Amino acid sequence: MPRDPYEVLGxxxxxxxxxVKKAFRVLARELHPDVNAHDPAAEEKFKEAAEAxxxxxxxxxxxxxxxxxxxxxxxxxxxxxFDSFGTISDLFEAFFGGGAFASRTxxxxxxxxxVAVEVSLLEAARGAKVEVAFxxxxxxxxxxxxxxxxGTPIETxxxxxxxxxLQSATRTAFGQMVRxxxxxxxxxxxxxxxxxxxxxxxxxxxxxxxxxxxxxxxGIADGQRIRLSGRGHEGALGAPPGDLYVLVSVRPxxxxxxxGDDLITALDVPASLAALGATLEVPTLEGxxxxxLSPGTQPGDVLTLRGEGMPALRRGxxxxxxxxxxxxxxRRLSEEQRSLLESLDDSLTDENLRSEDSLLDKLxxxxxxxxx
Numbered sequence: 001m002p003r004d005p006y007e008v009l010g011x012x013x014x015x016x017x018x019x020v021k022k023a024f025r026v027l028a029r030e031l032h033p034d035v036n037a038h039d040p041a042a043e044e045k046f047k048e049a050a051e052a053x054x055x056x057x058x059x060x061x062x063x064x065x066x067x068x069x070x071x072x073x074x075x076x077x078x079x080x081x082f083d084s085f086g087t088i089s090d091l092f093e094a095f096f097g098g099g100a101f102a103s104r105t106x107x108x109x110x111x112x113x114x115v116a117v118e119v120s121l122l123e124a125a126r127g128a129k130v131e132v133a134f135x136x137x138x139x140x141x142x143x144x145x146x147x148x149x150x151g152t153p154i155e156t157x158x159x160x161x162x163x164x165x166l167q168s169a170t171r172t173a174f175g176q177m178v179r180x181x182x183x184x185x186x187x188x189x190x191x192x193x194x195x196x197x198x199x200x201x202x203x204x205x206x207x208x209x210x211x212x213x214x215x216x217x218x219g220i221a222d223g224q225r226i227r228l229s230g231r232g233h234e235g236a237l238g239a240p241p242g243d244l245y246v247l248v249s250v251r252p253x254x255x256x257x258x259x260g261d262d263l264i265t266a267l268d269v270p271a272s273l274a275a276l277g278a279t280l281e282v283p284t285l286e287g288x289x290x291x292x293l294s295p296g297t298q299p300g301d302v303l304t305l306r307g308e309g310m311p312a313l314r315r316g317x318x319x320x321x322x323x324x325x326x327x328x329x330x331r332r333l334s335e336e337q338r339s340l341l342e343s344l345d346d347s348l349t350d351e352n353l354r355s356e357d358s359l360l361d362k363l364x365x366x367x368x369x370x371x372x
Contacts, residue, residue, distance in 0.1 A: 002070050005052030013066075017057060024053040110137065110233035110242035117246055119216055121253040125285050125310050127218035132246065133211045137233040140200035145238070147204040148193030155194050157186035164190035187236060205234050214246050219261070219313035222250040255283045261319030263309045266326045269293065274327045282323050284308050291323055299327040 006013055009023040031046045055061045055073065064072045115134045139145040148154050156162040160183035167180050182188040196202025214226065225245045232242025256263040267282050277295035281288040284305070291303050302322050309319025333341065 002051065003048065005055045005065065008048055008052035009056065011056070015056070020053065020056045024049060024057075109239045110235040112242040112245060113232040114245045114247060116249060117214065117216070118249045118251055119220075120251050121256060121258070122285055123216065124220050124222075124248075124250045125218060128216040130214050130216055131211060132214055133209060134244070135207050136210050136231075136244075137205045138208050138210075139234050140197055140204055140206050142199040143193075143197035143204060145204040146193065147197055147200065147202040149195040149197050152193065152195040154191045157183060157190055157192050159183055159185040160190060162190040164188040205236070212244075216248060217313060219311040219315075220248050220250070221258070221313070222248070224248055224313075256285075258310060261310045261312050262322055263319065264322045264324065266324045267291070267303075268326050268328045269297065271327055271329055274298070274325070282321075284321060285310075289321075293325070297325055297327070299325060301325040 006015070009020060009027060011019055011023045015023070027049045028046065031042050031049065055065050061073060113134060113136055115132050117130045117132055119128055119130065140147075143150060146154060157164070160166055164183055164186060165180050165188070166183050183190070186192050193202050197204070200206045210231075212228075212231065214228070216226070220226075225247050228244040228246065230241045231244035234241050250258075256265050258264075263285070265283060267280065269278075269280065273280070273293065274297040275295065277297070278293045279290050280293060282291050282305070285308070289305055289308060291305065293303075302324055305321040305323065307318045308321035311318050330337070
């Protein structure tokens with residue numbers, strides 16, 4: 001069964017005609033095809049809202065529904081029929097004409113394009129200039145976009161009489177409604193070339209290969225897009241072109257894992273140096289940097305080098321480099337090494353081995369290091 005029209009429009013049962021009309025316009029704006037191209041159910045939702053408005057905006061229909069429900073409307077011959085409308089845009093134009101909800105009838109704007117580029121982590125940190133090549137529809141240079149062979153005339157379209165638009169009338173429950181659409185012969189121009197251009201065959205546009213240098217901003221992340229306005233397909237008949245979207249992929253770097261603007265790296269440290277403390281070199285984006293290991297450094301300890309991470313996109317400041325300490329336990333020992341370690345083990349006391357961390361702290365350290 002269809003839903004209650006009062007529920008669909010979100011109005012009370014004693015709502016005035018003006019309140020019903022206002023609620024329908026608000027709901028229709030939310031369902032407009034320009035903002036719901038991603039929602040395949042938008043057309044059905046609008047048809048449901050239109051049916052509810054059709055019932056509640058007509059005093060006779062509303063009275064029948066209030067007494068007998070949808071069955072009363074069907075038996076009285078008041079069932080709605082929107083099958084004559086081809087698209088949701090046609091429905092909008094039928095309801096709202098040339099107002100804010102009218103479908104576009106002028107030349108179509110150019111479509112957007114997408115192209116993918118790949119950069120290294122260092123290029124993403126410093127910024128880079130990358131050359132991209134792509135095919136896009138552009139204005140025909142031979143006819144300068146008018147579709148006519150040079151030196152030949154352009155004539156008025158017989159189909160639309162030069163208006164570029166066609167109108168058709170449809171009888172609906174609301175009365176006669178006039179729909180306006182782009183002429184299917186001249187595609188909105190109102191004129192046609194007597195002799196079509198030999199290069200573009202009268203279309204005024206053709207596909208060409210373009211090469212473009214794209215500036216990759218410092219700090220860009222994997223999967224982000226750069227929008228270049230007006231670099232997409234050329235619009236028809238002088239309509240604005242579409243945009244070019246550059247999808248940036250950042251190649252994985254074997255030295256670092258990125259986390260926001262921070263970089264994370266692991267530093268292998270022999271168990272002896274972790275116990276004694278040392279000054280070691282760690283890799284950075286620009287080379288290496290020294291880090292100080294305190295005596296008794298533990299596995300999973302994290303040292304932070306401030307300002308050695310990625311730059312924040314368009315904000316200038318840099319993230320940090322976090323160095324996770326991986327204490328390396330030797331796997332194979334010589335007899336001398338084994339003897340030395342056995343002597344060390346014999347000399348260690350509970351005082352040497354006592355940990356200042358609680359069990360919970362130890363678990364947090366291990367899990368935190370693993371997550372990083």
